[in-house]
Amino acid sequence: MASSDLQKAPEAPGLYVHIPFCVKKCRYCDFLSFGVGDCRRRYGPDIIERYFYALFEQLDAVVKETALRDRLTPREAELPACYDTVYIGGGTPGLADAGLIARLLEKLATVFRIGGGAEVTLEVNPCTVSDDKLRAYRAAGVNRLSMGVQSLSGRLLNNLGRVHTADVARRAVDAAKKYFDNINLDFIFGIPGIAGSCAGSAPPQSISELRDCLRFVVSERIPHVSFYSLIIEPGTEFDRLQTGGELCLPDDADERSMYHELRYFLTENGYIHYEISNFSKPGRESRHNLKYWDGTPYTGLGLGAVSYLPASPNGDYLRFRQTADLSEFLSTGSDPCVKDRGYEIQERLDIDARKRDYMMLGFRKLGGPDPERYRRLFNGSMAEDFSKELRLLKERDLIGADNKLTAHGLDYANEIFMMFI
Numbered sequence: 539m540a541s542s543d544l545q546k547a548p549e550a551p552g553l554y555v556h557i558p559f560c561v562k563k564c565r566y567c568d569f570l571s572f573g574v575g576d577c578r579r580r581y582g583p584d585i586i587e588r589y590f591y592a593l594f595e596q597l598d599a600v601v602k603e604t605a606l607r608d609r610l611t612p613r614e615a616e617l618p619a620c621y622d623t624v625y626i627g628g629g630t631p632g633l634a635d636a637g638l639i640a641r642l643l644e645k646l647a648t649v650f651r652i653g654g655g656a657e658v659t660l661e662v663n664p665c666t667v668s669d670d671k672l673r674a675y676r677a678a679g680v681n682r683l684s685m686g687v688q689s690l691s692g693r694l695l696n697n698l699g700r701v702h703t704a705d706v707a708r709r710a711v712d713a714a715k716k717y718f719d720n721i722n723l724d725f726i727f728g729i730p731g732i733a734g735s736c737a738g739s740a741p742p743q744s745i746s747e748l749r750d751c752l753r754f755v756v757s758e759r760i761p762h763v764s765f766y767s768l769i770i771e772p773g774t775e776f777d778r779l780q781t782g783g784e785l786c787l788p789d790d791a792d793e794r795s796m797y798h799e800l801r802y803f804l805t806e807n808g809y810i811h812y813e814i815s816n817f818s819k820p821g822r823e824s825r826h827n828l829k830y831w832d833g834t835p836y837t838g839l840g841l842g843a844v845s846y847l848p849a850s851p852n853g854d855y856l857r858f859r860q861t862a863d864l865s866e867f868l869s870t871g872s873d874p875c876v877k878d879r880g881y882e883i884q885e886r887l888d889i890d891a892r893k894r895d896y897m898m899l900g901f902r903k904l905g906g907p908d909p910e911r912y913r914r915l916f917n918g919s920m921a922e923d924f925s926k927e928l929r930l931l932k933e934r935d936l937i938g939a940d941n942k943l944t945a946h947g948l949d950y951a952n953e954i955f956m957m958f959i
């Protein structure tokens with residue numbers, strides 16, 4: 539680890555690796571992910587293997603400090619050597635052969651120092667889970683599994699364009715529990731009905747359909763759960779359906795009722811609500827995701843992955859993104875014809891910008907940004923630097939006297955974030 543704030547940080551940075559392939563694209567999804575069938579038709583049947591080999595080649599370049607290293611990371615960025623969390627996300631990394639995941643983890647451990655107690659998360663889809671794969675993940679060092687269940691209603695899974703059924707999800711959770719005690723399940727609420735009109739047989743998700751998911755989480759003693767409010771993102775199939783008048787979305791009041799219900803139900807059942815969309819049993823918070831909200835640096839590898847790293851010599855931070863072009867990514871390795879850099883600097887943050895960033899992301903957590911950590915990172919006082927903003931937020935009852943989010947603040951979190959842009 540090089541100079542600047544990294545040395546003052548109480549924990550190591552996080553490492554994210556993006557695997558962009560899915561069985562098929564979901565209707566609501568705007569992540570950088572592709573249906574693997576399309577990719578196989580375009581790039582050949584071994585596209586997943588080629589992707590991993592390109593990643594391995596990039597990792598070798600990092601160790602050897604070759605010219606390719608400069609194509610991956612701005613020279614001024616201080617690429618950390620040690621990490622205490624690894625998150626393999628996507629896409630559906632669980633779609634890959636488990637041997638590739640094992641080789642990836644092996645490679646990461648030879649290139650970087652990954653602490654013995656590191657949290658190592660793998661994202662899986664219920665329909666890609668099997669006993670053999672789960673056993674292999676565990677043996678390879680994965681110690682946390684994150685599964686996209688999204689709903690336990692067949693009609694809603696169908697509306698979302700998911701490839702699994704509720705039964706498949708239940709069986710996948712059962713299997714996962716045999717090998718992992720640290721499990722996250724992702725759910726979505728506010729799921730629309732789909733029809734030619736909103737009348738009749740295509741209502742949006744009901745409270746009772748949401749309660750089925752909540753009861754399942756509690757009865758299965760799942761240690762971590764995320765509930766995301768559905769957002770119609772531009773360019774998705776849901777966007778097209780909405781334009782055509784075929785989506786029946788819950789109204790704002792119903793969507794908020796669902797949020798209040800799930801928040802009440804989970805906290806009544808021993809879960810800590812620690813981030814707007816995240817709940818955990820005590821001590822089971824996502825250590826990796828907390829880094830995003832705590833101003834901790836992270837390195838992103840793989841297609842379109844974002845890094846947030848200090849830059850020498852002036853201590854600014856860079857937020858930069860690996861290429862999102864799969865053809866380009868596959869050729870970043872040995873192809874001598876590809877000379878352009880394979881990343882894009884999205885933002886250069888001086889200390890003032892970093893402070894605002896810290897506040898904005900910190901207010902995603904129920905406890906708000908930590909003033910002690912602020913002092914350590916910026917050698918300043920949060921209360922003094924943001925006295926005006928904090929006063930306004932309190933006046934509007936978005937945060938309390940202790941700078942924690944209020945129930946009202948949870949419903950209007952965007953207003954809080956806007957204050958720091």
Ligand code: SF4
Pocket residue numbers: 559560561562563564567568569571628629630663686
């Ligand atoms: S499985 Fe996840 S990443 Fe893949 S298309 Fe569906 S929502 Fe997107």
